[in-house]
Amino acid sequence: MNSNDILGGHCDTKFSRVADVLRENIAAEREAGAAVAVYAGGKPVVDIWGGMADPEAGAAWAEDTIVCAFSVSKAFVSTMGHILIDRDDLDLDATVATYWPEFAQSGKDGILVRHLFDHRAALTYVDADLQPGDVYDWYTMTAALAASAPNWPPGETPVYMNLTFGYLLGEVIRRITGKRIGQFLREDLGGPLGLEYHFALTAEEDARCAPVIRRGPPPPAMESGSPAALSMRGLGANEDFNSSAWRGAEIGSGSGHGTARSIARLLCAVGRGGALDGVRIMSEAAASRAVTYSCESVDPVFGIHNRFALGYQMGTPDVPMGPNPNAFGHMGASGGIGWYDPGTGVAFAYVNNLWHDQGDLEICRGRLIDAVFAAL
Numbered sequence: 001m002n003s004n005d006i007l008g009g010h011c012d013t014k015f016s017r018v019a020d021v022l023r024e025n026i027a028a029e030r031e032a033g034a035a036v037a038v039y040a041g042g043k044p045v046v047d048i049w050g051g052m053a054d055p056e057a058g059a060a061w062a063e064d065t066i067v068c069a070f071s072v073s074k075a076f077v078s079t080m081g082h083i084l085i086d087r088d089d090l091d092l093d094a095t096v097a098t099y100w101p102e103f104a105q106s107g108k109d110g111i112l113v114r115h116l117f118d119h120r121a122a123l124t125y126v127d128a129d130l131q132p133g134d135v136y137d138w139y140t141m142t143a144a145l146a147a148s149a150p151n152w153p154p155g156e157t158p159v160y161m162n163l164t165f166g167y168l169l170g171e172v173i174r175r176i177t178g179k180r181i182g183q184f185l186r187e188d189l190g191g192p193l194g195l196e197y198h199f200a201l202t203a204e205e206d207a208r209c210a211p212v213i214r215r216g217p218p219p220p221a222m223e224s225g226s227p228a229a230l231s232m233r234g235l236g237a238n239e240d241f242n243s244s245a246w247r248g249a250e251i252g253s254g255s256g257h258g259t260a261r262s263i264a265r266l267l268c269a270v271g272r273g274g275a276l277d278g279v280r281i282m283s284e285a286a287a288s289r290a291v292t293y294s295c296e297s298v299d300p301v302f303g304i305h306n307r308f309a310l311g312y313q314m315g316t317p318d319v320p321m322g323p324n325p326n327a328f329g330h331m332g333a334s335g336g337i338g339w340y341d342p343g344t345g346v347a348f349a350y351v352n353n354l355w356h357d358q359g360d361l362e363i364c365r366g367r368l369i370d371a372v373f374a375a376l
Contacts, residue, residue, distance in 0.1 A: 008063060009035075009048035017371040018046050026051040030364050032213050033061035034352035037260035038372055039268040041345055042276060046372075047261050053210035053353065066196060066257045067210040067351050068241055070332030073256030075263075076197060077166050078117060078290070078311025079270060079281070080173055080184050086274075086286035089176050092117070092310070096168075099175045106149035116168045117310040118294040119158040122150035123168060124301055125230035135234030136249040138180060141167045151227070158295045160302050162231045166252020169311070182250045193279050195266060197258030199250040209257055210353040212241040212334060227301040254333070263338035263349035267329050271340030271347060291328045291342075315339070320366060321348075322373055335361050344376055 006026060011019040018036060025031045033051035037044065053061040084090035090099070092114040097104035103111070106127075115121040128144040135141060145167055152159070161168065170181045177184060182199035190197055198205055221237065222229035240246065249255045269276035274287035282290075293314060296307040304318035312328040315321035319331055321339040329339030335356050338349035350365055 007048045007050040008061070010046075011048050012045040015046050015372065015375045017374060018368060019048055021367045021371045022048060022050060025364050025367070030354075030360060031352050032354045033065070033210055034350065034354075034364075035061065035065070035260040036368060037264040037347075037349045039264050039347040040376075042268060042272055044261065044264075049260075055213070061210065062208075064196070064208050064259075065210050066198070066205060066208055066259055067336075067353050068212055068246075068255065068257050068332075068334070069263065069336035069338075069351050070254045070334055071162075072263055072330045072332040072336050072338055072351075073199070073252055073254050074165055075312055075330040075338060076185060076189070076256055076266065077169050077173075077181055077252040079266060080181065080189055081117065081169050081311060082270075082286055082290045083188060083282055084173065084176055085289075086282040090172065096121075096172060099172050100146070102143075102146040105147055108148075108150060108154070111150070111154045113172065114294075114310065115155055116165070116172065118308045119161050119165070119306070120155050120295060121161065121168060122152050122154035122156075122159065123148060123164050124151055124159050124161050124227060125164070125233060130234035132234065132236040133245065135163055135251060136245050138167070138170075138250060141234070142171045145171070157297050157300070158306060158308055159297070160299050160304075160306055161253070162302070163234065163251065163253050164231075166250075166254070170250070170252040180250050181252045189266075189281060190262075193265065193269060193276065193281055195258070195262040197256055197262045197266070199252065199256055201247045201257060205257070206244075206247055209247060212355055213353050214355045216357075231301060258351075260338075260349040260351045263336075263351070264347040267338050267340040267349070268347035271328070271342055272345070291326075291340075293326070320362075320369055322369055335365060337365060344373075346372060346376065348372055 033053045035049035038046035049061045053059045053065045126144040127148040273284040274282035291309045305316040307314040315327040321327035324341045324343040327341040331337040336351045340347045
């Protein structure tokens with residue numbers, strides 16, 4: 001890329017079409033700002049960014065810009081859990097109440113740790129009448145989860161735990177280590193592996209954060225009392241994802257902020273047997289177990305075809321990760337995604353600041369993924 005390029009970063013010649021697509025997406029205003037990272041054979045081959053991080057402030061996307069990747073956060077929390085399994089501090093086949101005794105309330109004494117990882121814990125929403133803003137408070141959410149009855153029979157059909165996943169697994173992590181997920185990520189995963197991905201942003205990180213940009217009218221209201229509406233309880237109808245409350249929270253299901261390169265790096269490490277660049281985050285056995293297929297369903301609440309490993313989504317037409325159904329990772333609500341394809345040894349990550357409708361997202365993200373596989 002030359003000095004007049006609208007993109008920053010580097011891109012191996014073999015993957016030049018990936019850079020072309022990102023340029024085209026930005027030029028056509030399908031994106032405000034975005035970044036793409038690709039690892040192949042354990043090495044970074046694409047690390048590019050472009051467009052505006054904050055159009056209103058006139059701030060261009062930079063190498064150190066971070067952005068909310070929403071549910072991509074679940075891949076990071078899952079990896080933290082697998083680190084504890086590898087340390088023999090956490091047992092997949094133990095009950096959750098083994099580590100969190102209060103969780104046994106209301107008929108949840110038989111729910112296993114593995115049911116947290118693969119979304120079979122039947123806790124997509126809580127019984128408590130949460131108010132807007134309650135979802136930001138760790139102790140409000142974990143107490144509500146402990147007191148709630150299962151939404152349906154646990155241990156059977158996986159139903160996506162949209163906002164509850166991070167608090168469920170995160171509280172188990174806290175009970176074992178004494179650390180909430182922000183601290184554990186910084187000290188036990190992100191620090192050792194050199195990741196720029198965070199919960200509970202510091203002032204310095206907040207200053208580098210691209211705002212989430214919405215265009216057009218807000219999404220239509222969900223039917224009151226429906227499982228989908230209940231799963232969003234605790235968020236306001238038009239949530240401000242740029243607020244200090246959101247950026248300062250430790251919502252392991254969605255408030256993680258980071259870079260594309262860090263998402264790709266994490267998933268590359270897991271996919272390559274738990275180590276990258278001489279840094280081991282878990283054993284090969286633990287990494288293999290983490291990404292092995294567990295269960296699937298056409299989600300009865302959210303309507304998409306989900307396939308799950310233990311804490312990671314696996315590829316389906318609704319969760320695009322290329323042609324290999326054994327690819328694993330996670331996608332996020334606004335367009336971000338990260339995955340590793342064990343067939344090709346490629347890790348891919350994409351982050352953006354423009355909240356998309358689904359059709360435009362398929363164009364933007366789909367063309368990038370297609371360009372990666374065309375280069376192989």
